[in-house]
Amino acid sequence: MKALRKLFAVIKKEFRQLRRDRITFFMIVGVPIGQILLFGYAINTDVRNLRSAVANQAHSHLSRQFVAELGQTQVLDLQFTVETPGQLEELLRMGEISVGVFIPPDFDRRAIDVHRPAAQMLVDGGDPTILGVANQLALMPFGFDAQSTVLRNRTIEVRPYYNPERRTAVNIIPGLIGVILTMTMTLFTAVAIVRERERGNLELLINTPVSTAELMIGKVSPYILIGLIQLALIVGVGQLLFKVPVRGSMLDLYVAASAFIVANLALGLFISTVSRTQFQAMQMTVFLLLPSILLSGFMFPFDGMPKLAQYLGELLPNTHFIRLTRGIMLRDASLADLGQELLVLGVFAVIALTAAILRFSRRLD
Amino acid sequence: MATNPGLAIEARGLSKQFGNLVAVDHIDLDVPKSRIYGFLGPNGSGKSTTIRLLCGLLTPSSGGATVLGLQVPGEAAALKPRIGYMTQRFSLYGDLTVYENLEFIADIYALTRAQRNRRIDELLEKYDLVAQRRQFAGTMSGGQRQRLALACAVLHKPELLLLDEPTSAVDPKSRRDFWAKLFELAHDGTTILVSTHYMDEAERCHRLAILDRGRKVADGSPAELQAATGMNIVEVLADDPVVAQSALGELTEVASITQLGLRLRVLIPESFADPIALIEAKLGQHRITARTATVPASLEDVFVAVTQKRQAA
Numbered sequence: 001m002k003a004l005r006k007l008f009a010v011i012k013k014e015f016r017q018l019r020r021d022r023i024t025f026f027m028i029v030g031v032p033i034g035q036i037l038l039f040g041y042a043i044n045t046d047v048r049n050l051r052s053a054v055a056n057q058a059h060s061h062l063s064r065q066f067v068a069e070l071g072q073t074q075v076l077d078l079q080f081t082v083e084t085p086g087q088l089e090e091l092l093r094m095g096e097i098s099v100g101v102f103i104p105p106d107f108d109r110r111a112i113d114v115h116r117p118a119a120q121m122l123v124d125g126g127d128p129t130i131l132g133v134a135n136q137l138a139l140m141p142f143g144f145d146a147q148s149t150v151l152r153n154r155t156i157e158v159r160p161y162y163n164p165e166r167r168t169a170v171n172i173i174p175g176l177i178g179v180i181l182t183m184t185m186t187l188f189t190a191v192a193i194v195r196e197r198e199r200g201n202l203e204l205l206i207n208t209p210v211s212t213a214e215l216m217i218g219k220v221s222p223y224i225l226i227g228l229i230q231l232a233l234i235v236g237v238g239q240l241l242f243k244v245p246v247r248g249s250m251l252d253l254y255v256a257a258s259a260f261i262v263a264n265l266a267l268g269l270f271i272s273t274v275s276r277t278q279f280q281a282m283q284m285t286v287f288l289l290l291p292s293i294l295l296s297g298f299m300f301p302f303d304g305m306p307k308l309a310q311y312l313g314e315l316l317p318n319t320h321f322i323r324l325t326r327g328i329m330l331r332d333a334s335l336a337d338l339g340q341e342l343l344v345l346g347v348f349a350v351i352a353l354t355a356a357i358l359r360f361s362r363r364l365d
Numbered sequence: 366m367a368t369n370p371g372l373a374i375e376a377r378g379l380s381k382q383f384g385n386l387v388a389v390d391h392i393d394l395d396v397p398k399s400r401i402y403g404f405l406g407p408n409g410s411g412k413s414t415t416i417r418l419l420c421g422l423l424t425p426s427s428g429g430a431t432v433l434g435l436q437v438p439g440e441a442a443a444l445k446p447r448i449g450y451m452t453q454r455f456s457l458y459g460d461l462t463v464y465e466n467l468e469f470i471a472d473i474y475a476l477t478r479a480q481r482n483r484r485i486d487e488l489l490e491k492y493d494l495v496a497q498r499r500q501f502a503g504t505m506s507g508g509q510r511q512r513l514a515l516a517c518a519v520l521h522k523p524e525l526l527l528l529d530e531p532t533s534a535v536d537p538k539s540r541r542d543f544w545a546k547l548f549e550l551a552h553d554g555t556t557i558l559v560s561t562h563y564m565d566e567a568e569r570c571h572r573l574a575i576l577d578r579g580r581k582v583a584d585g586s587p588a589e590l591q592a593a594t595g596m597n598i599v600e601v602l603a604d605d606p607v608v609a610q611s612a613l614g615e616l617t618e619v620a621s622i623t624q625l626g627l628r629l630r631v632l633i634p635e636s637f638a639d640p641i642a643l644i645e646a647k648l649g650q651h652r653i654t655a656r657t658a659t660v661p662a663s664l665e666d667v668f669v670a671v672t673q674k675r676q677a678a
Contacts, residue, residue, distance in 0.1 A: 002475040009472030013461065020460045204456035204517075207420055208473045209446045363438065365383075365423045 006210050010218025018222060024188070028226055032180045032233045036173065036241075050130060050303050052099040053080035055088050058107035066111075066119065070101060075137050077303070088122050092161060094337045095327050098124040098303065099134055101156075117157035125160030126330040127171045129301050134158050162247075162330045170245070173238040174325035175298035177231060178260065178318040182292045183285075185227050185261055189268030190281040192219050193360070198278060206362045216357050220265045227261035228254060235329075248328035252335045256328065259345040260321040266352035267317070273359040292318040320344045373398045373525050373556035374419060378428030381414050388414040390579035391428060396558060396572075401551050403570030404560035405668065410576040412560035413453055416529050419558070420450055433525055446474065449518035453529040455510050459503025463494050463513055466502055467520065474521040488516040492546070508539030515546065519555070526550065528559040532566065544569055564664045575671055582671040591662045594632075594670040596620060597640040598662050601629040601648075603655035612651040618643060621669050630660075632670055 088100030100122035327333035374396035421441025
């Protein structure tokens with residue numbers, strides 16, 4: 001009961017201070033809107049090893065040869081073999097694969113028919129880079145074609161899912177939510193404790209009965225609400241200006257975002273306990289922000305990155321959050337489909353908050 | 366450490382070292398309850414560090430202290446609700462109003478809503494902040510801020526109040542009012558430890574310790590200290606005090622000379638008999654006319670005497 005009163009005292013104080021800080025207010029509203037308008041365009045790169053699955057219903061020598069050649073391009077990493085196109089779609093929706101190759105039962109006959117594509121590629125068109133790669137792959141000359149005198153347009157028909165118009169914004173904006181929240185949330189709390197230290201407030205605070213946990217949780221709580229406001233802003237502007245859909249459940253999106261926000265706030269608090277000045281805290285935040293942009297799958301397709309970069313990327317909350325937002329917003333995936341990503345964020349938040357509380361010293365030496 | 370129930374603070378050999386700097390060097394303290402105890406010393410004498418050690422904010426390098434019967438820093442958590450601390454720097458929130466600051470502190474100490482409202486009204490009245498109730502703390506004058514800081518420090522009615530140079534940024538009128546409040550608090554049973562570098566403030570304390578470069582060089586009541594300087598103080602009224610000062614400076618017996626307007630205050634250790642004769646002989650040698658008289662020691666003389674003694678040693 002007493003703990004709760006003390007906790008609310010800290011929360012109330014934070015809100016009052018926030019309300020009066022114009023720069024903070026600018027960060028809450030200005031940063032998301034500015035960024036969303038800025039990031040209109042993506043950067044395309046070569047992509048390799050896209051996780052993919054094959055549903056080969058032809059079971060013929062020719063079709064197996066075709067699959068082998070697809071694998072040899074190294075563009076696709078054929079991880080799963082399934083039976084039906086429905087299963088491919090399921091894997092696609094769950095974010096397990098970005099490309100599904102469907103080989104129909106009449107593949108051998110289609111292969112010699114100039115007018116009909118022999119196979120179909122189901123592509124997560126949410127990411128235009130991947131879609132571009134799939135399109136190029138579809139133009140690949142296929143072995144059995146060499147003897148043919150007839151020029152055929154395409155061996156494979158490409159069917160983009162989720163983003164039929166191939167608009168970059170559709171892919172960028174779900175990712176941008178993560179980038180903006182990483183930037184603002186981490187920074188807010190990264191400077192929180194240091195600022196109180198610099199202004200001398202901390203010396204008074206640590207001489208009161210307020211516990212470290214009360215102080216930390218009280219500092220984090222108001223920003224959860226602010227993070228959700230930012231989310232609403234970005235999604236709203238995204239829908240309004242860039243026609244970015246939210247195909248999944250809005251509730252799922254907010255739940256996922258809450259976990260992500262807490263993870264970043266806790267990380268910020270940890271930064272705050274290790275830095276001595278606000279400037280140091282900001283530098284550390286930027287140091288964290290760059291990989292969150294470059295290695296999280298926001299800018300470059302995650303699967304296309306070198307293995308080491310992927311391992312690093314897995315350590316960043318933003319990587320997991322981007323999978324969640326793209327899944328929920330573009331592919332109508334549910335939290336159940338993406339439970340693992342949510343779990344990672346939760347674990348991350350608990351570890352970071354615990355580390356911050358343990359690291360926080362109630363002494364000055 | 367044996368704890369004397371009449372003492373609020375008992376420190377033995379309390380030391381704090383920062384790298385090569387010995388900020389507090391084996392200090393022993395006995396601070397009686399319900400009294401105002403002063404720390405007198407220049408900047409860098411270890412006043413703030415000692416106060417922080419006593420709050421449990423710093424870990425001593427050696428030695429230890431018992432505050433209100435609790436060991437610091439080990440039992441600091443239990444001590445926090447029972448002490449009030451006013452930092453040297455204004456440490457409340459400049460972007461919160463007077464009322465909001467008080468409210469925050471009250472909630473931090475987990476007062477009930479009714480207790481809180483009653484106590485805040487009482488404090489606003491008592492510390493003359495009713496008109497500033499809605500003013501941002503950051504826009505207030507030094508005196509107002511200091512009253513707010515004191516109000517926040519005593520809000521939870523602590524048994525012990527630690528004040529680190531509370532009056533360094535306020536005008537003389539505010540200082541007088543502030544001290545009146547401290548006496549009221551002491552009268553009501555609060556023990557007050559206050560650091561200062563003002564002699565007139567030190568004189569108001571029931572007891573005080575003089576600190577010099579981390580060491581306690583004297584302690585006692587102001588009267589005791591003034592009686593035990595070990596110096597004769599001779600006041601010299603000369604037409605040209607500057608010339609007189611340079612002449613008297615030749616005397617190896619003189620511990621210190623301070624000019625106050627036309628007067629010089631000359632400190633000579635008691636081991637030298639007849640200081641007046643000594644001074645008049647010297648002035649006569651230089652054909653300087655002056656009137657001389659021995660006077661009782663002021664606290665400033667005490668301060669000069671004890672710090673000089675240590676330099677000599």
